[in-house]
Amino acid sequence: MSEIIEAKNLTKIYRRGREEIYALKDVDFLVNNGEFVSIIGPSGSGKTVLLNVLGCLDTPTKGSLRLNGIETSGLKEKDLVRLRQDNIGFVFQQFYLIPTLTARENIELPLLFSRKNGNRSRIDEILERVDLGNRSEHLPGQLSGGEMQRVAIGRALINDPEIILADEPTGNLDSGTSKKIFDLFRELNNHGLTLVVVTHSPELARQAHKMYTLSDGQIVRCEDLACRRFKYTLHIL
Amino acid sequence: MNFLTLAAKNLLRRRGRTLLTFLGVAIAITVLVSLLSLNSGYEKELNKEVNSLGVHILAVPKGCPYEAASLVMHGGVIPDYLSAFDLENISNIKGIDLATPMLMHQFIGKDAMSGEDVPYVVFGIKIDETKRLKSWWKVEGRYFDDNETGVMLVGRSLAEEQNYSIGTVMLSGPFKNFTIVGILEQTGDQDDQFHFVSLAEAQRVFNKKNKITTIAVKVKDVGKIAAVSEQLEKIPDIQVVTMTQIMGTIMNLAGSARSLLLTVIAIALIISAFGIINTLLMSVNERTREFGMMKAIGASGMDIAKIVLTETIFLTFIGGIIGTLVAIVGSNLIEGFVKGMLPYSPKGSFVSLSPELVVFALVFSVILGFLCGLYPAFKSSRLTPMEAIRSGAD
Numbered sequence: 307m308s309e310i311i312e313a314k315n316l317t318k319i320y321r322r323g324r325e326e327i328y329a330l331k332d333v334d335f336l337v338n339n340g341e342f343v344s345i346i347g348p349s350g351s352g353k354t355v356l357l358n359v360l361g362c363l364d365t366p367t368k369g370s371l372r373l374n375g376i377e378t379s380g381l382k383e384k385d386l387v388r389l390r391q392d393n394i395g396f397v398f399q400q401f402y403l404i405p406t407l408t409a410r411e412n413i414e415l416p417l418l419f420s421r422k423n424g425n426r427s428r429i430d431e432i433l434e435r436v437d438l439g440n441r442s443e444h445l446p447g448q449l450s451g452g453e454m455q456r457v458a459i460g461r462a463l464i465n466d467p468e469i470i471l472a473d474e475p476t477g478n479l480d481s482g483t484s485k486k487i488f489d490l491f492r493e494l495n496n497h498g499l500t501l502v503v504v505t506h507s508p509e510l511a512r513q514a515h516k517m518y519t520l521s522d523g524q525i526v527r528c529e530d531l532a533c534r535r536f537k538y539t540l541h542i543l
Numbered sequence: 544m545n546f547l548t549l550a551a552k553n554l555l556r557r558r559g560r561t562l563l564t565f566l567g568v569a570i571a572i573t574v575l576v577s578l579l580s581l582n583s584g585y586e587k588e589l590n591k592e593v594n595s596l597g598v599h600i601l602a603v604p605k606g607c608p609y610e611a612a613s614l615v616m617h618g619g620v621i622p623d624y625l626s627a628f629d630l631e632n633i634s635n636i637k638g639i640d641l642a643t644p645m646l647m648h649q650f651i652g653k654d655a656m657s658g659e660d661v662p663y664v665v666f667g668i669k670i671d672e673t674k675r676l677k678s679w680w681k682v683e684g685r686y687f688d689d690n691e692t693g694v695m696l697v698g699r700s701l702a703e704e705q706n707y708s709i710g711t712v713m714l715s716g717p718f719k720n721f722t723i724v725g726i727l728e729q730t731g732d733q734d735d736q737f738h739f740v741s742l743a744e745a746q747r748v749f750n751k752k753n754k755i756t757t758i759a760v761k762v763k764d765v766g767k768i769a770a771v772s773e774q775l776e777k778i779p780d781i782q783v784v785t786m787t788q789i790m791g792t793i794m795n796l797a798g799s800a801r802s803l804l805l806t807v808i809a810i811a812l813i814i815s816a817f818g819i820i821n822t823l824l825m826s827v828n829e830r831t832r833e834f835g836m837m838k839a840i841g842a843s844g845m846d847i848a849k850i851v852l853t854e855t856i857f858l859t860f861i862g863g864i865i866g867t868l869v870a871i872v873g874s875n876l877i878e879g880f881v882k883g884m885l886p887y888s889p890k891g892s893f894v895s896l897s898p899e900l901v902v903f904a905l906v907f908s909v910i911l912g913f914l915c916g917l918y919p920a921f922k923s924s925r926l927t928p929m930e931a932i933r934s935g936a937d
């Protein structure tokens with residue numbers, strides 16, 4: 307299996323006056339193509355920083371990052387924009403939908419920037435995939451939290467990325483709705499999408515293939531859940 | 544979807560604010576268009592009028608020279624008189640080519656169309672001298688002689704309005720029984736509206752023996768106007784008005800009126816520009832996170848700048864259209880108002896709202912939007928997505 311995310315020795319230092327804050331310390335992070343990875347850790351442990359660096363929204367102070375085989379350090383802003391457009395879909399805790407655009411238009415928005423033309427059927431297909439077929443003309447204000455997050459996921463999918471990076475996508479949702487979002491993630495993953503999801507909920511995190519635990523900017527644990535589940539099944543047998 | 548619909552939809556998000564901004568821009572553009580249209584029209588009319596006078600210097604009774612000049616040009620009663628003695632003094636001054644006396648007077652007569660009593664203006668003139676002064680005069684019929692009685696000349700427009708033709712005999716008024724012997728060909732100035740009789744006849748009819756209201760002076764050398772008028776000023780009782788002076792003073796007054804106008808325009812535009820910039824910065828700051836999100840989903844800095852600029856230009860362009868329309872509708876209203884305030888106003892309408900001015904206003908409103916949007920656009924395009932998202936974090 308090929309590695310779609312290959313991060314080595316990622317270090318991110320923020321300076322606050324004299325003080326240096328190590329948001330990330332020598333993080334190695336490998337994700338295989340088609341893998342579903344979750345990240346947990348206490349607040350302030352660097353989860354968001356890691357995700358932003360992986361998504362090229364932020365540059366690491368040290369270390370290297372290869373996405374889909376492309377070395378990102380030293381890329382120009384223009385190329386980073388292209389890289390994001392072609393490879394990465396982002397999902398946020400606060401959804402960040404544009405309130406004046408309908409569900410359909412919000413999903414369409416990335417096409418405006420990538421200059422790809424999305425025909426109607428493609429958008430309809432996405433709407434079906436995130437189960438919003440009958441909500442397409444609603445404004446975000448007329449949607450529930452779960453529905454808004456599904457719109458955001460649809461928006462992340464429209465450019466046909468390889469990887470979805472989600473930062474606490476269920477942080478604003480109740481547990482029932484959260485489960486449904488994770489069901490959707492698993493389904494997308496079953497169709498070959500690579501997922502990296504930050505969450506506060508260990509229960510949801512365990513649905514992934516691998517679960518990383520971050521603390522003080524370092525990866526302190528990596529559990530191979532698929533393997534364990536496999537072992538568990540073996541055990542029962 | 545495109546940038547324009549995105550901009551339009553976003554402007555609908557804060558309807559109140561958008562409306563106020565529209566209004567601000569519209570008012571600024573209205574002021575700009577109407578004042579500019581007044582300004583250019585005023586200068587055009589004024590130049591036309593002063594140039595058609597053919598007189599270099601006017602000697603009038605002491606009083607307000609501009610009022611007098613305006614009266615001479617438009618007709619009316621000059622309330623005081625000069626005498627033959629003044630004329631003699633003037634004629635003796637060196638450098639004068641011609642000094643001709645005139646008696647201008649008003650009288651009431653019947654209008655042929657409505658039958659109502661209306662005021663007319665008559666000039667008593669010395670015909671040969673006047674012909675020299677106004678070399679462009681041409682007559683249908685003939686001129687009168689200075690010592691001929693009971694005959695008159697009329698201006699072309701007057702003749703047309705009153706159905707006068709050569710040989711018409713006046714039926715009423717102070718010139719009852721006078722015969723029209725000549726009609727001036729169209730001059731394009733005030734002369735088209737006047738009656739002309741010999742000076743002696745005018746003095747007789749109005750019982751103003753030896754009195755004159757104006758002495759029109761032509762100098763030998765146009766370059767010596769200032770020197771000649773200096774000599775003239777030494778004569779008591781008379782007030783000297785040179786045409787260049789009138790023109791200059793009116794232009795000066797118009798000029799200061801214009802700089803006032805331009806100041807008003809500039810202030811209106813600056814206020815409106817700051818209003819727009821402020822609104823934009825507010826709207827941009829509010830949406831920092833949104834822009835961060837847009838970058839995360841594939842927008843470049845240029846895209847963000849484009850969004851902000853599209854919004855602003857959209858805003859000012861619509862404002863500009865509204866403002867221009869208001870200016871077109873309102874310019875006549877404004878003309879009436881401004882005419883009352885100006886020291887001297889030409890007779891014709893001086894609102895000249897040319898298509899060029901309308902195009903200029905619309906282009907200007909786009910440029911205004913572009914300039915106002917530049918800083919906010921630059922500011923938001925420079926945000927790194929990370930910063931943008933964090934800065935708005937709850």
Ligand SMILES: Nc1ncnc2c1ncn2[C@@H]1O[C@H](COP(=O)(O)OP(=O)(O)OP(=O)(O)O)[C@@H](O)[C@H]1O
Pocket residue numbers: 320321327328329347348349350351352353354355356933
């Ligand atoms: N732009 C920044 N400037 C300064 N410090 C920062 C910046 N971004 C992150 N940090 C610091 O880096 C550390 C990690 O922050 P991060 O947001 O990744 O935490 P997190 O694990 O996502 O926490 P949470 O679960 O609360 O979202 C924190 O100590 C934070 O204060």
Ligand SMILES: [Mg+2]
Pocket residue numbers: 353354355473
């Ligand atoms: Mg976080």
